[in-house]
Amino acid sequence: MALCNDARVTEEGGHWRVVGEPTEGALRILALKTSFEAASWKWIVVIPFESDNKFMAMLDKDPDGKMQILLKGAPGEVLKASSLQISIDRRPEPIDAVYWEKCVDDLSAQGLRVLAAARGAAADTMVDLHIEDIGNGLLFLGLVGIGDPPRPEAINAIATMHAAGIRVKMITGDHAGTARAISREMGITHDANARVITGAELEAMSQDQLIRIVREVDVFARTSPEHKLRIVKALQAHKEVVAMTGDGVNDAPALTRSDVGVAMGIKGTEATKEVADIVLADDNFATIERAIEEGRRIRDNLQKSIVFLLPTTAAQSLVILVAVLFGFTLPLQPAQILWVNLITAIILSLALAYEPAEPGIMLRQPRKPGGSLIGQAYLGRILWVALLISGATIAVFFLELAVGSLLAQAQTTAVTMLTLSQIAFLFNSRFLRASSLKSAVLRGNPAIWISTGTLLVLQLVFVYTPFMNLWFRSAPIGVREWGHTLGLSAAIFLFVELGKAIERVQARRQK
Numbered sequence: 001m002a003l004c005n006d007a008r009v010t011e012e013g014g015h016w017r018v019v020g021e022p023t024e025g026a027l028r029i030l031a032l033k034t035s036f037e038a039a040s041w042k043w044i045v046v047i048p049f050e051s052d053n054k055f056m057a058m059l060d061k062d063p064d065g066k067m068q069i070l071l072k073g074a075p076g077e078v079l080k081a082s083s084l085q086i087s088i089d090r091r092p093e094p095i096d097a098v099y100w101e102k103c104v105d106d107l108s109a110q111g112l113r114v115l116a117a118a119r120g121a122a123a124d125t126m127v128d129l130h131i132e133d134i135g136n137g138l139l140f141l142g143l144v145g146i147g148d149p150p151r152p153e154a155i156n157a158i159a160t161m162h163a164a165g166i167r168v169k170m171i172t173g174d175h176a177g178t179a180r181a182i183s184r185e186m187g188i189t190h191d192a193n194a195r196v197i198t199g200a201e202l203e204a205m206s207q208d209q210l211i212r213i214v215r216e217v218d219v220f221a222r223t224s225p226e227h228k229l230r231i232v233k234a235l236q237a238h239k240e241v242v243a244m245t246g247d248g249v250n251d252a253p254a255l256t257r258s259d260v261g262v263a264m265g266i267k268g269t270e271a272t273k274e275v276a277d278i279v280l281a282d283d284n285f286a287t288i289e290r291a292i293e294e295g296r297r298i299r300d301n302l303q304k305s306i307v308f309l310l311p312t313t314a315a316q317s318l319v320i321l322v323a324v325l326f327g328f329t330l331p332l333q334p335a336q337i338l339w340v341n342l343i344t345a346i347i348l349s350l351a352l353a354y355e356p357a358e359p360g361i362m363l364r365q366p367r368k369p370g371g372s373l374i375g376q377a378y379l380g381r382i383l384w385v386a387l388l389i390s391g392a393t394i395a396v397f398f399l400e401l402a403v404g405s406l407l408a409q410a411q412t413t414a415v416t417m418l419t420l421s422q423i424a425f426l427f428n429s430r431f432l433r434a435s436s437l438k439s440a441v442l443r444g445n446p447a448i449w450i451s452t453g454t455l456l457v458l459q460l461v462f463v464y465t466p467f468m469n470l471w472f473r474s475a476p477i478g479v480r481e482w483g484h485t486l487g488l489s490a491a492i493f494l495f496v497e498l499g500k501a502i503e504r505v506q507a508r509r510q511k
Contacts, residue, residue, distance in 0.1 A: 002031030078116035082140035108177030112145035157289035225250030254309035408475035
């Protein structure tokens with residue numbers, strides 16, 4: 001186990017560190033604890049581990065100068081190459097394969113990854129080693145069970161994914177019993193007798209047969225990278241969106257075929273990283289769950305920005321359209337429309353990009369691929385808000401004219417109405433589906449308050465500075481105008497919330 005090994009254990013600053021695969025490192029450490037001297041053996045040639053063979057073999061010269069073939073790998077493969085075992089009195093005897101297979105099953109049922117070791121004498125003249133040289137006459141030495149407890153955050157991530165409607169499937173080269181035990185420990189399956197499909201069973205299946213069962217099976221054991229590709233294709237045949245993780249060169253085809261290829265940044269090969277869509281810098285499964293949550297947050301914020309911009313822009317156009325159709329004086333000057341577009345579209349909509357994830361975002365079921373970013377559910381809201389804002393803007397314009405205000409003051413009041421109503425709608429838009437009538441609407445996103453404060457300062461400059469009055473034909477307004485616009489903005493906020501409540505009721509009825 002120590003010699004047929006690619007890892008190294010080094011001491012740095014009083015601390016031991018593994019260089020290489022953790023599994024190989026564990027075996028190196030096991031050897032160090034037994035005071036085994038690997039340096040007394042001379043390495044000749046190696047057959048590296050490959051998924052097709054499931055073993056690693058070496059030709060070494062022992063301390064007595066005799067050539068030895070050393071074999072380490074999957075118990076099934078090592079047992080095939082062995083015909084002898086060590087008896088109680090330490091003499092070679094015919095191997096009891098049934099006994100060792102039961103030992104493998106017992107260790108695997110504990111969630112341990114099981115490896116076996118064997119050795120055999122080689123001719124002193126051997127200088128090279130090939131797979132056919134191994135034969136089936138080796139001396140079986142024993143088994144090693146390796147515990148690799150899952151990270152707690154990975155268990156939590158899988159539970160979160162299940163709540164989000166995401167199926168997690170384990171595809172591993174380990175023994176079926178090991179895979180089943182680990183899958184239960186991680187929460188991938190909860191049934192002690194959950195079905196596990198092995199690589200041999202996959203080989204015997206046609207692709208159509210695999211397509212029929214692939215959605216019901218969550219654990220695949222003793223698999224090769226080629227099996228990953230078949231599983232991806234089978235899931236995609238059901239129109240599933242498939243993400244696949246991998247770290248080896250042979251995983252590249254499956255990652256390329258999947259909808260989202262995820263490579264390991266630490267132990268992944270360069271070939272795998274190049275074909276992947278996402279590279280995990282920490283090789284942590286929980287990072288995938290956080291990436292999914294971040295993706296949902298970004299999509300939500302895109303929706304919020306669009307749902308905010310469309311009705312507010314439409315309201316401005318509607319104000320002008322109504323004035324033209326009915327032939328009354330324009331409530332807004334062209335330059336004033338430009339002002340509203342510049343300060344609201346740039347300042348307010350950008351604040352929504354910094355919105356944190358809404359509560360329960362990972363409790364939603366996945367959306368169907370190919371759907372519109374803005375579905376029909378939001379079209380009614382867009383029209384409703386556009387009518388509210390445009391109606392309030394026209395109302396304050398005529399109200400000011402009716403009480404004898406100058407045209408410039410009435411138009412300035414209309415601009416202020418547009419600005420304040422869009423601020424009110426900004427707080428409505430912080431929650432796409434949930435109600436904004438809660439204290440949480442005032443917390444969680446400092447950018448909202450920075451944008452609101454900046455916009456109010458700019459609007460005050462627009463209303464009260466002489467140079468702005470000259471450029472945009474605005475005029476100072478009094479307390480009455482501010483009272484009207486603030487009151488109507490609050491009313492718009494409440495009416496929008498009423499519309500959202502109706503949307504939620506309709507959504508529940510559709511379910």
